[in-house]
Each structure stands twice: as C-alpha cells, then as structure tokens.
Amino acid sequence: xxxxxxxxxxxxxxxxxxxxRDVVARLHDGLTGLGSCPLELPFETPTGALPEPxxxxxxxxxxxxxxxxxxxVAGLEEILPALARAIARHGADRVAMVxxxxxxxxxxxxxxxxxxxxxxxxxxxxxLHLQHSFGAMMEALRRVTGVRGPRxxxxxxxxASAKAVxxxxxxxxxxxxxxxxxxxxxxxxxxxxxxxxxxxxxSPVFCRPLSRERRGINIGEGAAYLLLEREGDAATxxxxxxxxxxxxxxxxxxxxxxxxRTAMAAALAQAGVSPDAVDYINAHSPGTRLNDLSEGxxxxxxxxxxVPVASTKGYTGHLLGAGGATEAVFSIVAIxxxxxxxxxxxxxxxxxxxxxxxxxxxxxxxxxxxxNSFAFGGNNVALLFGRSN
Amino acid sequence: MxxxxxxxxxxxxxxxxxxSWLSGRPVEGADxxxxxxxxxxxxxxxxxxxxxxxxxxxxxxxVPLSRLxxxxxxxxxxxxxxxxxxxxxxxxxxxxxxxxxxxxxNSAAGQLSIANKNKTxxxxxxxxxxxxxxxxxxxxxxxxxxxxxVLAVVADEPLPQSIRPGHVTxxxxxxxxxxxxxxxxxxxxxxxxxxxxxxxxQAAFGSVERPQEVDGPCAAILPLIAALAQGRSGRIDxxxxxxxxxxxxxxxxxxxxxxxGPEGASA
Numbered sequence: 001x002x003x004x005x006x007x008x009x010x011x012x013x014x015x016x017x018x019x020x021r022d023v024v025a026r027l028h029d030g031l032t033g034l035g036s037c038p039l040e041l042p043f044e045t046p047t048g049a050l051p052e053p054x055x056x057x058x059x060x061x062x063x064x065x066x067x068x069x070x071x072x073v074a075g076l077e078e079i080l081p082a083l084a085r086a087i088a089r090h091g092a093d094r095v096a097m098v099x100x101x102x103x104x105x106x107x108x109x110x111x112x113x114x115x116x117x118x119x120x121x122x123x124x125x126x127x128l129h130l131q132h133s134f135g136a137m138m139e140a141l142r143r144v145t146g147v148r149g150p151r152x153x154x155x156x157x158x159x160a161s162a163k164a165v166x167x168x169x170x171x172x173x174x175x176x177x178x179x180x181x182x183x184x185x186x187x188x189x190x191x192x193x194x195x196x197x198x199x200x201x202x203s204p205v206f207c208r209p210l211s212r213e214r215r216g217i218n219i220g221e222g223a224a225y226l227l228l229e230r231e232g233d234a235a236t237x238x239x240x241x242x243x244x245x246x247x248x249x250x251x252x253x254x255x256x257x258x259x260x261r262t263a264m265a266a267a268l269a270q271a272g273v274s275p276d277a278v279d280y281i282n283a284h285s286p287g288t289r290l291n292d293l294s295e296g297x298x299x300x301x302x303x304x305x306x307v308p309v310a311s312t313k314g315y316t317g318h319l320l321g322a323g324g325a326t327e328a329v330f331s332i333v334a335i336x337x338x339x340x341x342x343x344x345x346x347x348x349x350x351x352x353x354x355x356x357x358x359x360x361x362x363x364x365x366x367x368x369x370x371x372n373s374f375a376f377g378g379n380n381v382a383l384l385f386g387r388s389n
Numbered sequence: 390m391x392x393x394x395x396x397x398x399x400x401x402x403x404x405x406x407x408x409s410w411l412s413g414r415p416v417e418g419a420d421x422x423x424x425x426x427x428x429x430x431x432x433x434x435x436x437x438x439x440x441x442x443x444x445x446x447x448x449x450x451x452v453p454l455s456r457l458x459x460x461x462x463x464x465x466x467x468x469x470x471x472x473x474x475x476x477x478x479x480x481x482x483x484x485x486x487x488x489x490x491x492x493x494x495n496s497a498a499g500q501l502s503i504a505n506k507n508k509t510x511x512x513x514x515x516x517x518x519x520x521x522x523x524x525x526x527x528x529x530x531x532x533x534x535x536x537x538x539v540l541a542v543v544a545d546e547p548l549p550q551s552i553r554p555g556h557v558t559x560x561x562x563x564x565x566x567x568x569x570x571x572x573x574x575x576x577x578x579x580x581x582x583x584x585x586x587x588x589x590x591q592a593a594f595g596s597v598e599r600p601q602e603v604d605g606p607c608a609a610i611l612p613l614i615a616a617l618a619q620g621r622s623g624r625i626d627x628x629x630x631x632x633x634x635x636x637x638x639x640x641x642x643x644x645x646x647x648x649x650g651p652e653g654a655s656a
Contacts, residue, residue, distance in 0.1 A: 042482050093589070102493065104515075106471075112552060113475040128553040133464050134494065135517020135606070148589075148633075152516035152523040155466065155494030163512065170530035174390060191474055194482070195489030243510035245502040251490040259508065376490055377499020379511060 006234035009082030012329040013075045014222025014316045015048030030342045045202045048220025048317025064140035066105035067187035075223025086179040092148035096177035098167045100160025100184035102321040105131035107189045162324025162373035162381035166241040183225035184325035207287035209311035212350040217286040220317025224325035236332045239386040242266030246378025257298030263380040275303045280340045282371040285311035286318040296353035309355045314345035324373040331369040390529040392567040393580035398445025399563045407618045438544045438562035439497035450566035454505040457540040460512040462524035464606040466494035521609040522627045522635030532569040541565045543607040558605040580642035589633040
C-alpha cells in the first residue's frame with residue numbers, strides 16, 4: 001500500500017489547554033501542563049488534568065454521560081466544521097469514525113459501584129450498557145457528528161489511538177470510507193491511577209522522560225482527533241503506519257526493542273521513506289527506565305544518534321488511549337510550523353541512550369516525522385507523517 | 390472485499406464447539422473453556438474463551454497461532470477483572486498489579502500473542518451492537534491490503550449481576566480464520582465458505598436467524614457460525630436489533646471458484 005492520505009483537519013485538548021491553539025502555544029513555549037491530581041488518592045502523584053473540567057453533555061446525550069464522553073465531545077468542537085464539510089462532500093454513510101480509548105465510561109462504573117457498596121443501591125441513572133461499554137462513547141460521538149459509516153472504538157491500552165490511525169488508513173485504502181474521523185480519548189480515573197501505582201511506575205514528582213533522573217510516569221487526560229480523507233488539500237499527509245507485537249510480556253517492553261524497531265521500520269517501508277529522511281521522532285517515552293532503554297535501542301539501531309528525539313509526556317502526562325492521536329497532532333504541528341518541542345523534563349539527559357534529545361526548542365523545517373506508541377500486551381505502533389509536496 | 394473462511398471455533402457454557410451448539414444438546418462438564426491448565430488458572434474467562442476458540446479455528450484451518458494476525462472484538466472487555474478491581478478498591482484502596490495489567494481490553498489479544506510467540510500486529514476493538522461487524526470489517530481490510538491469514542475473534546463475558554441487575558447475558562465466544570482470496574494456506578483443506586460484501590442495510594433478510602440462547606452484542610456472530618457449519622449460503626445479519634444493521638454475504642466456496650472467469654475473481 002503506497003497511498004498517502006491528507007490530514008484535512010486536527011484538534012487536541014489536554015492539560016496544555018482546552019483549545020488546539022492553546023495546546024500548541026504552550027508546547028511551543030516549552031511549558032508543562034502537569035499539576036496536582038484532582039482525584040482523591042492514597043498517594044502523591046501529579047497528573048495532566050484538563051485546565052478546567054470538560055462541560056456537561058447536552059441533555060439529549062445525558063444517558064451516555066461520563067467524564068470520558070464529555071472529553072470526547074469537548075474535543076470534537078473545533079473539528080466539527082471540517083467533519084460537516086466531509087459529510088456533505090462524501091455522504092454520512094461514507095464517513096467512518098475510529099476512536100482509541102482505555103477508560104470509556106469506567107469512571108461512571110467506579111462511582112456506581114462505590115455507591116452500591118455504600119448504600120446498597122446503584123445510582124438511578126446508571127446503566128452499564130449505556131455508560132460503561134466502549135461502544136457507548138461511540139454512540140455519543142455518533143449522535144454529535146452524524147457519522148453513519150463504520151464506527152468502532154480501539155482499545156489496545158496505551159497504543160489505542162495510534163492503532164486507530166492504522167485502522168483508519170486501511171478503511172481509506174480499501175475504499176471502505178472516503179473520510180475517517182480518527183482520534184483518542186481518555187479521562188483520569190481511580191482505577192487507572194491506582195493500577196499504575198500498584199505497578200510502582202507512577203512518579204511522585206513531575207515525570208522526566210529521557211532524563212537520567214526519571215522516576216516514572218504521570219497520567220494525563222485529553223482528546224485528540226484527525227480528519228483523514230482519501231483526497232483533499234492538506235499541508236500534511238499520513239504516509240505510513242507500522243504495527244507489531246513484542247510477544248514478550250503483558251506490561252514490560254521487550255528489552256531488545258525488537259518489536260518497536262519492527263513497527264518503525266514497517267511505517268518507513270510502507271511510505272518508502274528512508275531513515276535518513278526522518279527529521280524528528282516523537283518518542284513514546286512515558287518516563288520509565290525500561291521503556292527508555294528499549295525504545296532507545298530500537299531508535300539507535302534504525303536511525304543512529306542523529307535524529308532529534310523528544311517526549312511530550314512531560315507536557316501532558318501519559319494520555320493512554322488518547323496519546324497516539326495527541327502526539328500525531330504534535331507531529332503534524334512540527335511539520336506545518338517547523339519546530340521540534342523541547343523534551344520537557346529531560347535535562348540532564350540520559351546520555352547512555354545515545355539519543356539526540358533537544359532540551360531547548362529546535363526551530364527547524366521538518367519534512368517527515370515519526371511518532372511512536374507502545375502499550376500493554378506488547379502492542380507497538382509507529383505513525384509516519386510527511387509534508388505534502 | 391472478500392475472504393475465504395478456513396476454520397472456525399465456538400465456546401459457550403455447555404457448548405465447547407460449533408457442532409455441539411448446532412446439535413442443541415449441551416455437553417456435560419463443558420462449563421469452562423478448554424485452555425491450557427496453567428493459563429486457565431491465572432487468566433480471566435475472556436482470555437480463556439479467546440484462547441479456546443482461537444485454537445479451534447487455527448486447528449481446523451491448519452494455520453498455526455504463531456503467525457495469525459489477530460483481531461479481537463469484545464463489547465465490554467475484561468468485566469470480571471474490572472469487578473475484582475472495584476472490590477479491591479472498596480476493601481483496602483489498593484489494586485493487585487497483575488490484575489491491573491490484565492484488565493486492559495487487549496489482554497486476550499496480548500496474552501494470545503505472548504503464549505504463541507506471535508509478533509504480528511494484534512488488534513482489540515469494541516463497537517457495541519456492531520462489534521461482530523466491525524471485527525469482520527477490520528479483518529477484511531487487513532486481508533485486502535496483503536499479508537497472511539487473519540484470526541477474527543469475538544467474545545464477551547456474562548454481564549455482572551451486581552451492576553447490571555435483571556439482565557441475564559451469557560458468555561459467548563467464536564473465532565474465524567480468514568484468508569484473502571487466492572492466498573496461501575493449507576491447500577488440502579477446502580474453504581468452508583467465502584464471505585463478501587459486508588454492508589449496512591435497512592431491512593432484515595430472509596436468512597436471518599436470531600440466536601435465542603444468549604443475548605448480547607457478540608451473540609450476533611451465531612447466525613454466521615450456523616450458516617458456515619451447515620454449508621448454507623445467503624446474506625446473514627451480523628449485528629443485532631438495530632437498523633441499519635450490518636450484513637454479510639456467505640457464498641459456497643466451490644461456486645465462487647467456479648464463477649471466476651478470465652477477468653479474475655468475481656465481485
């Protein structure tokens with residue numbers, strides 16, 4: 001498959017801001033969005049919470065309400081006009097929607113179970129099949145967007161929305177859709193935070209990806225979307241998607257980095273782009289030593305130590321199912337605006353990784369940018385974006 | 390898009406394979422999926438169901454699980470593990486790390502990959518009532534763009550009664566090994582059927598069979614399993630309840646081959 005698909009619109013909201021403009025401005029200025037955690041927890045860890053809570057859903061969508069659904073709908077706002085144009089152009093049946101998430105309505109189920117244990121009764125408005133299931137968030141999105149083509153949620157943990165981009169590319173390449181709204185959404189939740197705490201990888205301080213002083217990860221929340229079309233004018237195109245499995249361990253990366261290398265090489269091969277032509281790699285690097293060692297080996301094996309490598313997890317926290325799509329937006333911005341963000345928190349850089357990690361913003365043209373997402377289950381995805389000719 | 394069905398598997402409580410379900414007689418003792426004993430003890434029902442039906446389909450197709458690309462669909466994911474985590478939180482506030490890492494929706498896909506040293510991509514998705522249809526769509530697009538066979542699996546655990554009172558939904562799981570038309574595979578094993586023309590339609594079709602035994606999104610695959618097992622052709626409904634629903638055309642594999650003219654494959 002050699003088809004390159006134009007990114008005709010994009011949007012992202014997260015700890016950096018509630019509009020794409022604010023998010024990109026803070027990234028440009030190298031300012032983190034991390035702060036104290038708004039959830040009550042029996043341990044300390046900063047999080048990347050939205051600067052203000054996402055607005056409530058309109059009454060017509062109340063049955064599907066959850067913090068994840070609110071984030072999903074709030075994040076759509078900026079991209080809705082472009083989506084409406086795509087629907088008008090292609091027809092609603094020819095527009096698909098693929099969204100990565102790990103939580104969906106998990107927060108609602110947490111609250112409902114807590115209430116059940118406390119009072120012996122579930123909250124009146126709680127319906128498992130409406131709020132909790134992964135399809136429920138998609139139903140809220142369908143009602144807001146009017147999309148009538150294929151619709152599904154991808155849930156491969158922290159690679160979910162990068163994996164969703166792969167599905168979107170296939171829907172376009174096979175002619176199953178003429179446009180795909182692809183994205184990722186995840187909200188902070190008790191289960192996620194307590195779960196990562198149990199794995200002893202949450203950092204008690206702001207996370208420091210790629211730094212030798214790293215102490216683990218911070219969790220964030222957000223939503224991000226790309227509109228991909230079979231044809232159209234756009235400054236940036238999706239050139240390639242590479243996917244692989246480690247077949248190694250549920251929650252630890254293969255220390256050799258083989259799976260990560262395979263995914264990156266597959267993205268390059270699909271696009272017919274050589275490693276030398278990649279100007280920036282947006283690393284997965286959430287802030288754990290194991291990931292940095294594995295990803296570092298994979299990158300140096302394929303690219304050497306020349307290409308700038310930055311992690312944006314120090315700005316937003318680890319956005320889990322929203323991470324791949326959010327960092328796709330950051331990669332597209334690097335191409336369209338000609339700058340690579342400083343890898344915030346990386347100083348002093350872990351020099352043993354052998355990577356070129358920018359600790360100050362690099363104002364430089366970027367033609368091709370690669371973005372990595374790795375996940376539980378040994379699930380690896382690399383996305384390659386490039387400037388349209 | 391078109392795919393040959395090389396193998397299939399099914400597990401529901403009492404029905405350890407497609408034949409037993411079609412016979413309508415529950416098999417005594419078939420109260421848990423047939424997974425390797427070490428895995429079975431440590432893993433959730435969802436993981437074990439996926440492992441069981443995947444092994445059935447892989448064996449019938451003659452394609453090893455070590456090289457099948459995998460697409461798993463589950464409307465609700467690891468529900469039992471989630472309930473255990475919610476209870477842990479109520480009890481002492483802290484979660485078991487093993488339980489948490491196995492609570493992700495792609496736990497079954499990941500554990501299948503690890504158990505079979507399979508380094509090909511593994512997908513895990515959910516789409517409510519369209520879960521079966523979207524698994525088929527993802528598998529068909531993967532095949533259409535090249536590469537080897539794809540294992541398409543759907544599975545859901547029973548909904549927990551504590552948070553979904555009054556709705557009894559049984560466990561259901563099924564798998565298909567799909568190959569692109571003309572792709573390699575075990576040449577000695579003829580395809581069960583050819584699937585093609587997955588699309589949304591307003592009206593129900595004559596061949597639609599509603600599964601009575603179980604409810605829930607993934608039970609929507611049962612009419613397709615029945616048609617494949619009985620060698621019937623026709624358009625089959627693969628999403629329950631709502632219009633427009635997703636349907637797929639099942640064709641006799643021999644007729645599809647015979648129908649191929651000098652221009653190549655039929656539509």
